[in-house]
Structure formats: C-alpha cells, structure tokens
Amino acid sequence: MFNILKINNISKYYGNKSSLTKALDDLSMEVEKGQFVAIMGASGSGKTTLLNTISTIDNVTSGHIIIDDKDITTLKGPKLNKFRREELGFIFQDFNLLDTLTAYENIALALQIQNIKATEIEGKINEIAEKLNIKKVLNKYPYEMSGGQKQRIAAARAVITNPKLILADEPTGALDSNSAKRLLEIFQVLNEELESTILMVTHDAFTASYASRVIFIKDGKIFNEFIKGNDTRKIFFEKIIDVVSLLGGDGNDVI
Template sequence: MRTVLRVENLEKFYKNKGSLTKAVNHISFEVQQGEYVGIMGASGSGKTTLLNCISTIDHATAGHIIINGKNVTGMKERSLAKFRREELGFIFQDFNLLDTLTGRDNIALALAILGEKPALIDKKIDALAAELGIKEIIEKYPYEMSGGQQQRVACARAIITDPSLILADEPTGALDSRSAEMLLNSLEMLNEKKKATILMVTHDAFTASHCGRILFLKDGKIFNELIRGDDTRKEFFLKIMQVVSLMGGERNHAV
C-alpha cells in the first residue's frame, strides 16, 4: 500500500511576549492510500495547527511533511500553490462556497483551474453529484441550499479533481445532526468506493466513529491511537469515548 502522507518529527512553536508555546511537539505518523483517519483532541491540543501545517496553510518550525512523495516543507510559495491545486482537496467547517456561483459552477471551478476540457467537466460533475445525492440542487446558489447541502457540494468540489489527500476541518461543526449524518455517509462512500484518502480533524466522537483510525492529540503530542478494525461503529464510538475520558474530555453525542 502506498504512503500518501508521512509526517516526520513535526514541530510548530509560537512566540508571544517572551513565552514559547509548543503547539505541535515532535509528531510523527503516516497515512496510507485509501485510509480514513481522524485527529481528535481538546481545544489547544494542536490538532488544527497540525492540519494547517499539513495543508501548507501554515509553516512548520521543524520536521518534514511528505505528501505523495513530495516534501512540502521545503517548497516555495508558487510551487505550493500549484501543489495545493493538484494534490489536495479541502472541506471546511464554513463551506467556503462562492455565493455568486451555482453549486455546479463551484464544483466546476476546481476543474477549470486545472485546465480540464469543458466537455468532460459536466460529465464528471453529474456522475459525482448522483453519488453524493446532490443532483437536484447543484443548479441552485449556496443561499438557496441548506447547510448540509452546501457541505456536500463542498465535498464534491474537494473530490472532483481526484486529489491525493482530502483534508477536512471540523466538517460537521456547522451542521445539524441529520445533515451531519448525511455528510458523514457521503465521506464514507467516497472512502470506500473511490478509495479517497481522508484526514479529518474533529472534536466530536460521533463524527470520529466513522473513521477507520483515530489519532488523539494532547498538549501537542500523540496521546493514543485507535484502529477500528472489525468493530461496529457503535463499538468504535465506545472505545473513542474511553480514550476521550482518559484525556479529560467531555462526552458529546450518544449512538
């Protein structure tokens, strides 16, 4: 199995009025092609900083991030911009759709930037929209969609370019429970049927229980790791809650 992401001794420090905060402290792990990995931790644990470094939004203080065989920690900004377009897909908590474009055009924009032929763009969008259950709403504008519909359009935008790695930052954070469940089912489908490699940051145990593996962060370090294996989602949820309780976290949802 091919290694899509390798993080080696990653560190991220912040200096503030003479003090030094270690947001990410010597973290190392790998993500293989087709894995669905969650990162959990309380506020201040370093999970968002870690994701920002992997996504190249922020720069690491030390260590290496290798994505699809390329060391992004040594890239210049112009190369990074091209790398993001070609190798990474993003799903944000607040959707980040362009209000002046329809759902179809929001999705198509990612392909157009890569120079995809117009004749193929609609075919790709229609096929993916059918799989994600958004075919009926992609001609609408974001303000005409529910939050869950917007997030599934954002999900389609993230996967349409066949990126090496999809990065999801609290993707269910702004959704009600029904919309969150629909989105999580969509992500599972993309992972299982399209073998999409997903790295998702979440504070929520119910959301994390859809993953195949969980890394738990505490004080900028990996505190524990859980692998779902043959567990049902409910069994995996209960194991996640046990680790969360050991970390001093709060109980979130019940299954």
Template sequence: MTLLEVKNLKKIYTTRFGGNQVHALTDVNFSVDEGEYVAIMGESGSGKTTLLNILAALDQPTSGQVMLQNKNIVTIKEKELAAFRRQNLGFVFQDFNLLDTFSIQDNIFLPLVLSGKSYNEMNARLVPLAEKLRISEILTKFPYEVSGGQKQRTAVARALITNPKLILADEPTGALDSRASDDLLRIFSQINQEGQTILMVTHSTKAASHAGRVLFIKDGTIFHQLYKGSLSNEAMYQKISETLNIIATGGGRNA
C-alpha cells in the same frame, strides 16, 4: 502503501508582545496509508488545527517533514503551493467556504477552472459526482438557496472533482444538524470504501467513530491511537469516549 508521512514535526509560535514561545506541536510522528480513513481528535489548544494547516500547506512548521507520496511539501516554493494543493489535496471545511455569487455548479467547477480544464472535461467529471452526492437538482441554484447539508455535499463534490490524493476535512459535521451529519458521514464512508484517503479533524466522537483509525493529540504530540478493525460504530464510539476521558482527567496512555 504509505501516502502521507509526518516526521518529527514541530511548530513554535512567538507571541507578538513579550516574545514568549508557544509550542503548538512538539514532536508529531505518524503515517497514513493509501485508502485509510483517519480522524484526529484532541481538546481545544491541543494542536489539531495547527497540524491540519501544516498538512494543507497553509502554514510552515518550525522543523520536521511532511511527505506526500515521498515529496516533502514543507520545501515547496510559495509560487508553486496553490497548484500543488489543487492537484493533490481536497478540502472540506466546517463553514463550507462556498462563494455565494457562484452557482452550486460553478463552486464545484472552481478548482478545475483554475487548473485550466475544458468545460467538457469539467462536466464529464461533475455529472456522476453530482448524482452520487444527490445534488444534481440544485446545480443551478446558489449557496444561499440550499440547506446546510446540501452546501456540505457541494463542498465534498468540489473536493473530489480534482481526484485528490488526500481529502482534508476540518470539523465537517460542525455546522450540520444530526440528520445532515449522518448523511455526510455515510458519504465519507462510501467514498473511503471506493478508495479515497481521508484525514478528518473533529471534536465529534460520533464522526470519529466512522473512521478506521483515530489519532489523539495532546499537548502538541500524538498521545494515543485506536484502530477500528471489526468494531461497530457503537463499540468504536465507546472506546473513543473512554480515551477522551483519560485525556481530560490527565491519565496515562490508554492501553
């Protein structure tokens, strides 16, 4: 079943000086099914971040639709957007976006507190999640007291605790060392196998090779896509590398 459908999405920025128009997204169309794990790749300036911000309802497109379970998020009123994000979307950022004055536990609880959930319900959700993500022993610590990998697992817990329809991840391995990156990618694969839908923007070929499908964006539109199928991570890595090379050298669409 289709969870997310992006239709004819365009985004045009007008520069402050000179009034020049920048076409960040020209005509983006794709869909994501429930339970998919999709990576989006492209060179700097290709439109990846703009696309993610629109999917996260943090920016408005110039035209087009973003349908999440048949609801067009583009038309949601400003005063309703924060609640919509909490109820439907989970976010994992490169720089973690944790509050240093909050404990690990309170950082994870934050979206539920904002939704008015009781402590008993929050705790009931946290205990199995913290165990799964191996952060039970650090819940009383503060972000500045734990490692980068632990911070990112905390961010994943915060994203998952609301039971979101879709996880949006922005360069989630970008601030991690190789060991912590591998750990996070295992976690993403695990939660995807359990049914969580994930859409990840990444520069990392290794990270993208764990996804079930990779969309390549070039000049503000979808250039190509790869399906993993039965390929190993290593074989998918090679296919992604070949496609990125075609994009970088200005070749045509990869077959």
C-alpha cells in the same frame, strides 16, 4: 500499503524566546493511501496546527511533511501553490462556497482552475453528483440550499479533482444531527467507493466513529490511536469515548 502521508519529527513553535508556545512537539505519523483518519484532542492540543501544517496553511518550525513522496516543507511560491491546487482537497466547517455561483459552477471552478476541458467537466460533475445525491441542487445558489446540501457540494468540489489527500476541518460543526449523519455517510462513500484518503479534525466522538482510524493528540504529541478494524461503529464509538474521558471531557467537549 503505500503511505500517502508521512510526518517526520515535526515541531511548531509560536511566539519568541520570552514567550514561546510549543504547538507540536516532535510529532511523527503516517497515513496509508485510502484511509479515513479522524484527529481528536482537547483545545490547545495541537490538532488544528497539525492540520494547518499538512494543508500548507502554516509552516513547521522543524521536521518534514511528505505527501505522495513530495516533501512539502521544501516547496515555496508557485510550486507550493500548484501542489496545494492539484494535490489537496479541502472541506471547511463554513462551506466556503461562492454565493454568486450555482452549485454546478462552484464544483466546476475547481476543474477550470486546473484547465480541464469544458467538454470533460460536465461528465465529471454528473458522475460525482450521482454518487453524492446532489443532482437536484446543481442549478441552485448556496442561499437556496440547506446546510447539509452546501456541505455535500463542498465535498464534491474537494474530491472532483481527484486529490491525493482530502483535509476536512470540523466538517459537521455547522450541521444539525441529521445533516451531519448524511455527510458522514457521504464521506464513507468517498473513502470506500472512490478510495479517497481523508484526514479529518473533529470535535466529537460520534463524528470520529465514522473514520477507520482515530488519532488523539495531547500537548502536541500523539497520545493514543485506534484502528476500527472489524469493530462495529457502536463499539468503536465506545472506545473513542473511553479515551475522551481520559483526556478530560465528554464526546461533545473534546475539541
């Protein structure tokens, strides 16, 4: 299987010589195309820094991050902006929808930025709206939608450009339990039916149990990881909880 993401010995330091913080410590990992990976770890473990470096929001101090055979640690300026725009999809906890645009227009904007023809945009949006069950809200503005609906619109916007990698930062953090469950089921559709590769930072075991692989970060290094395989989600959840307890928290405390 092709590795869409390769992380080779990355380290990230903050501060100066008198007060140096090591957020990532010679960390290496790979993610196969089509995997749904959750990243967990205690506060300060480095998991958010890891996501930020993969998303090109932050730079590594040393090491290399390779996405689809492109070393993104060497990209700068317009080339970096082009890569971020065309190869990555983002889903945030606070949705990041534009309030002055309808749901349809928010999704279309991602395609317009890539200069997709207007005649193609409608077909692409209708196709993804059908899969994510959002056709009835396409003409609504964000303030007219529930949190769950807004997050599904954000998911549609992230996947509509067919990115190499979808990065999700605490996507269920602002949702009630029912909306969170529906969104996670949407993620499974994106992963299983559209073969989207998803890398998700999450704060609880329930959310992580929807992934096919869970990586635990501690002190800037990989502490443990599980592949779901043939396990039921319940069994996978219990395995995750066991590691969470070793890290010093419960299912809703590990962030």
